[in-house]
Amino acid sequence: MVSDGDWRAAIGLPTLQYRARVMGEIRNFLSSHGVLEVDVPVLGRHAVTDPHIDSIATLGQSTAGFLQSSPEFYMKRLLASGSGDIYSLGKAFRAGESGARHNVEFTLLEWYRVGWDEHQLMAEVAGLVAHLWPEVGSLTLSYREAFEQYLNMDPHSATLSELQQVAAERGAERWREESRANVLDLLFSLCVEPLLPRGLVFLYDYPACQAALAQLYKNREGQQVSRRFEVYLNNLELANGYFELTDVVEQRRRFAADLSVRAAADKPLVEQDQRFLQALECGLPSCAGVALGVDRLIMQLLEISAIDLSMPFSWTRR
Amino acid sequence: MANYSTNEFRSGLKVMLEREPCSILENEFVKPGKGQAFSRVKLRNLKTGRVLEKTFKSGESLEAADVIDADMQYLYGDGDFWYFMEPQTFEQHQADEKAVGDAVNWLREQDICVVTLYNGAPLSVTPPNHVDLEIVETDPGLRGDTASGGTKPAILTTGAVIKVPLFLEQGEVVRVDTRTGEYLGRAKD
Numbered sequence: 075m076v077s078d079g080d081w082r083a084a085i086g087l088p089t090l091q092y093r094a095r096v097m098g099e100i101r102n103f104l105s106s107h108g109v110l111e112v113d114v115p116v117l118g119r120h121a122v123t124d125p126h127i128d129s130i131a132t133l134g135q136s137t138a139g140f141l142q143s144s145p146e147f148y149m150k151r152l153l154a155s156g157s158g159d160i161y162s163l164g165k166a167f168r169a170g171e172s173g174a175r176h177n178v179e180f181t182l183l184e185w186y187r188v189g190w191d192e193h194q195l196m197a198e199v200a201g202l203v204a205h206l207w208p209e210v211g212s213l214t215l216s217y218r219e220a221f222e223q224y225l226n227m228d229p230h231s232a233t234l235s236e237l238q239q240v241a242a243e244r245g246a247e248r249w250r251e252e253s254r255a256n257v258l259d260l261l262f263s264l265c266v267e268p269l270l271p272r273g274l275v276f277l278y279d280y281p282a283c284q285a286a287l288a289q290l291y292k293n294r295e296g297q298q299v300s301r302r303f304e305v306y307l308n309n310l311e312l313a314n315g316y317f318e319l320t321d322v323v324e325q326r327r328r329f330a331a332d333l334s335v336r337a338a339a340d341k342p343l344v345e346q347d348q349r350f351l352q353a354l355e356c357g358l359p360s361c362a363g364v365a366l367g368v369d370r371l372i373m374q375l376l377e378i379s380a381i382d383l384s385m386p387f388s389w390t391r392r
Numbered sequence: 393m394a395n396y397s398t399n400e401f402r403s404g405l406k407v408m409l410e411r412e413p414c415s416i417l418e419n420e421f422v423k424p425g426k427g428q429a430f431s432r433v434k435l436r437n438l439k440t441g442r443v444l445e446k447t448f449k450s451g452e453s454l455e456a457a458d459v460i461d462a463d464m465q466y467l468y469g470d471g472d473f474w475y476f477m478e479p480q481t482f483e484q485h486q487a488d489e490k491a492v493g494d495a496v497n498w499l500r501e502q503d504i505c506v507v508t509l510y511n512g513a514p515l516s517v518t519p520p521n522h523v524d525l526e527i528v529e530t531d532p533g534l535r536g537d538t539a540s541g542g543t544k545p546a547i548l549t550t551g552a553v554i555k556v557p558l559f560l561e562q563g564e565v566v567r568v569d570t571r572t573g574e575y576l577g578r579a580k581d
Contacts, residue, residue: 126423173421176423246447247446248452252449259428284426311424
């Protein structure tokens with residue numbers, strides 16, 4: 075419904091100025107750390123294979139493609155061609171994501187550090203957030219420690235039926251058939267995320283079934299986990315990072331696994347991005363990368379409860 | 393009946409959950425960056441009034457409940473049933489004790505109430521937010537005591553007992569908030 079004042083931005087001048095300042099400070103911070111800004115396409119020929127990320131298709135014979143859900147593949151092509159450390163501060167799009175913490179178009183900061191591992195990159199994320207919020211506290215836990223602390227169970231050794239049972243007890247009776255990755259996400263969102271302390275929380279060593287594009291390894295307990303981390307700020311998911319997968323054979327296997335999950339869920343199958351695979355074949359340098367939601371960062375810095383009020387024109391105002 | 397998918401869930405929508413009619417109170421879209429999207433939904437069971445919290449995968453759906461809210465005039469009660477009339481059609485509906493519930497304390501003949509019908513039968517009754525009712529019994533008023541802030545119990549025509557200021561007398565008409573049962577003031581005619 076269109077009402078009279080709707081042509082105006084949802085935010086006033088102070089928030090608009092604050093947004094500009096945050097974007098400027100992000101650029102200052104990263105360029106002073108020797109990271110090069112790159113502006114990569116938002117309209118690409120391929121969508122990602124992630125089973126739970128839906129891209130927005132564009133029409134027209136000569137422009138058929140997808141609004142990009144992240145700059146990752148273009149950035150990795152640059153890394154493989156020798157760019158060194160790079161960052162992108164731009165827009166990303168995800169179909170169907172709309173709510174108090176989601177908007178279909180959002181501002182994403184993504185950066186890569188060549189020769190770094192995920193722990194070095196987590197420290198830099200903490201540095202960036204502290205640059206904008208000097209008093210922020212920070213805590214680092216493994217995913218397993220967080221699960222043990224708030225749910226009293228080991229997420230890696232618990233059986234799928236144990237996890238499904240706990241999910242059912244928490245009001246999700248219909249989740250008895252769900253995959254391990256989905257049930258872990260559900261339990262994390264319902265039972266861990268709301269109880270995390272305020273400030274920054276870094277969670278590393280994500281379950282192997284949620285590796286996305288991170289490398290796998292064995293933790294101290296000998297469990298197979300992924301070198302993926304997530305960052306929470308005041309209980310809100312802020313960033314997601316990896317010690318990046320560089321092995322093209324494993325990458326092809328993950329694409330295939332994604333596509334079989336998509337097929338099982340009756341979701342559109344996605345054509346694999348061959349140029350991205352060629353880049354990996356040629357050689358992606360060992361690196362760590364992270365993507366950070368800038369609108370969510372602004373929400374937390376300004377204590378705004380809805381993402382709509384962190385940006386001038388959310389989808390509801392278009 | 394139609395089905396509603398999670399992306400259509402919004403506050404006030406009436407759906408069937410485990411064969412019971414429910415009203416959606418809140419729907420929160422949750423999606424971990426790389427994970428499955430889901431909806432955390434708060435619903436009120438319209439029969440029991442209980443509030444439930446359920447989690448649905450995005451794209452799941454619930455059957456619509458044949459529940460409508462209708463403005464109706466309260467006519468009278470005979471001890472077993474309370475009778476309401478649709479002002480346009482003059483159609484009458486009888487509500488039992490379970491449907492009337494706590495509203496019984498605030499029903500004044502001829503007042504317009506919201507009667508929630510489930511499959512055509514009254515499921516619940518919501519009185520107006522504010523009603524004017526006469527005090528039929530209370531301790532004698534303390535004249536001039538308008539400042540001490542003390543209260544005393546008073547019985548209203550409906551049988552409801554509320555707390556009123558000390559200065560009020562039997563026979564006076566008071567305005568009550570039916571959601572809280574609180575005295576709001578003397579009724580203004």
